[in-house]
Amino acid sequence: MNKISMITILLAATCCCLSLVHGIEQVHISLGTNATEMIVTWTEPQKHTDIDIDAVVYYGRASSSFDQAAIAKSEYFKDDETKYTTFRALLTGLESDTQYHYKIQLDDKESSIFAFKTLKLDENWLPRFAIYGDLGYVNEQSLPYLKKDVEKNMFDVIFHIGDIAYDLHDENGEVGNNFMRSIESIASKIPYMTCPGNHERHSNFSHYDSRFSMIGDRSQPNHQDSLDKRINNHFHSMEIGPATIIMFSTEYYYYTYYGWEQIERQYRFLEKELIRANENRNKRPWIIVMGHRPLYCLKMGDSSCDHQTMERPEIRQGIRMHDQGERQYGLEDLFHKYGVDIQFYGHEHFYARMFPIYKYQMYKGKQSDNPYDHADGPIHITTGSAGNKEIHPLFNHLKEWVAHHFYDYGYTRLIFENQYRIRLQQVSDDQHGKVLDEIEIIKSSPQPHWMP
Numbered sequence: 001m002n003k004i005s006m007i008t009i010l011l012a013a014t015c016c017c018l019s020l021v022h023g024i025e026q027v028h029i030s031l032g033t034n035a036t037e038m039i040v041t042w043t044e045p046q047k048h049t050d051i052d053i054d055a056v057v058y059y060g061r062a063s064s065s066f067d068q069a070a071i072a073k074s075e076y077f078k079d080d081e082t083k084y085t086t087f088r089a090l091l092t093g094l095e096s097d098t099q100y101h102y103k104i105q106l107d108d109k110e111s112s113i114f115a116f117k118t119l120k121l122d123e124n125w126l127p128r129f130a131i132y133g134d135l136g137y138v139n140e141q142s143l144p145y146l147k148k149d150v151e152k153n154m155f156d157v158i159f160h161i162g163d164i165a166y167d168l169h170d171e172n173g174e175v176g177n178n179f180m181r182s183i184e185s186i187a188s189k190i191p192y193m194t195c196p197g198n199h200e201r202h203s204n205f206s207h208y209d210s211r212f213s214m215i216g217d218r219s220q221p222n223h224q225d226s227l228d229k230r231i232n233n234h235f236h237s238m239e240i241g242p243a244t245i246i247m248f249s250t251e252y253y254y255y256t257y258y259g260w261e262q263i264e265r266q267y268r269f270l271e272k273e274l275i276r277a278n279e280n281r282n283k284r285p286w287i288i289v290m291g292h293r294p295l296y297c298l299k300m301g302d303s304s305c306d307h308q309t310m311e312r313p314e315i316r317q318g319i320r321m322h323d324q325g326e327r328q329y330g331l332e333d334l335f336h337k338y339g340v341d342i343q344f345y346g347h348e349h350f351y352a353r354m355f356p357i358y359k360y361q362m363y364k365g366k367q368s369d370n371p372y373d374h375a376d377g378p379i380h381i382t383t384g385s386a387g388n389k390e391i392h393p394l395f396n397h398l399k400e401w402v403a404h405h406f407y408d409y410g411y412t413r414l415i416f417e418n419q420y421r422i423r424l425q426q427v428s429d430d431q432h433g434k435v436l437d438e439i440e441i442i443k444s445s446p447q448p449h450w451m452p
């Protein structure tokens with residue numbers, strides 16, 4: 001019996017008791033362990049009872065030949081008046097750098113056909129990213145331009161660094177449903193990678209956790225565990241082309257009523273991944289981190305920003321655990337020690353590019369007029385202007401380390417030009433896709449300039 005026949009029988013056995021009509025919508029993909037895997041996730045917003053429902057994702061290289069299949073597991077979500085079912089399937093055995101078509105079968109329903117292209121495994125490959133925070137369903141300003149860029153095949157991966165839908169749980173989850181529907185055309189095609197923001201905090205981030213599927217153990221995969229056990233939507237790392245990219249939660253430091261231990265657990269993970277990335281640096285010279293709240297802030301009226309020093313001390317210097325003692329688990333020293341080249345943040349509803357900075361010391365470049373040419377300190381970029389229903393905040397007390405900033409709605413493109421050169425562009429939605437800011441980030445050795 002072939003693999004698909006077995007799966008079909010299995011599916012029939014598990015679904016025979018179902019009489020409900022199911023929808024297949026809000027389809028999105030995320031990276032599996034590496035380029036040979038992809039996770040397909042979707043949501044069924046009808047109110048199910050709490051029963052396991054299995055479905056199948058069929059996939060193959062040609063749109064007419066779905067010769068591989070993966071069973072999706074369902075996860076019933078219920079919180080207050082919100083009820084829906086999330087399905088997740090891990091597609092394995094993929095060829096890297098290859099176009100795949102896929103469709104979903106759920107009970108007697110079949111989805112339309114979607115497609116994605118797997119990443120390249122090669123560390124010399126030059127990927128292209130879209131990066132932004134704070135999009136939201138209402139006033140999702142940047143989405144039309146993002147869609148145009150995706151149609152033009154400009155991105156290999158999309159990173160949404162928190163504040164996803166404003167908010168996923170609102171209107172009994174309907175805002176979350178609508179947001180996920182609105183991004184389906186890009187997120188079903190390009191891996192849509194996330195970390196949480198403050199707008200995902202509701203009910204201990206459970207709505208966020210139930211909708212996304214980030215593999216938490218990519219560097220030390222445990223294939224024996226089921227997919228749901230391997231998911232960590234809060235902190236996870238990935239290797240893409242010449243870069244190691246780590247997404248993490250700044251929100252653990254601000255919602256400690258959900259617990260303190262996750263701060264230490266994440267910090268240990270970050271350090272472990274940074275050590276591993278440095279051991280691997282001859283192959284993948286760039287280390288990039290992405291979290292929601294910036295360590296250095298510009299946003300007035302935000303209680304997490306110290307308006308005298310324009311920093312977020314809990315994440316930059318460290319937090320007093322249980323509100324006592326010395327500050328611990330600060331991220332600036334950690335990221336500096338292990339030579340993180342670029343840090344991306346959202347949360348503040350504008351774009352801001354800092355001069356390379358470490359402990360308030362800014363560095364304007366030694367090799368050329370370009371401060372990002374062999375930068376002598378980590379590069380911080382705030383890109384929180386993708387959309388959102390809140391108003392633009394005011395800048396104030398602009399410090400000398402802020403090299404450039406503007407309010408335009410938009411998003412960031414990060415384009416690897418060679419192993420040691422990255423082009424960063426900030427796209428303005430307000431100005432019809434105009435590139436408002438552009439820099440080249442350059443180095444000539446695996447480690448950044450400031451490391452011994």
Ligand SMILES: [Fe+2]
Binds near residue numbers: 346
């Ligand atoms: Fe935020």
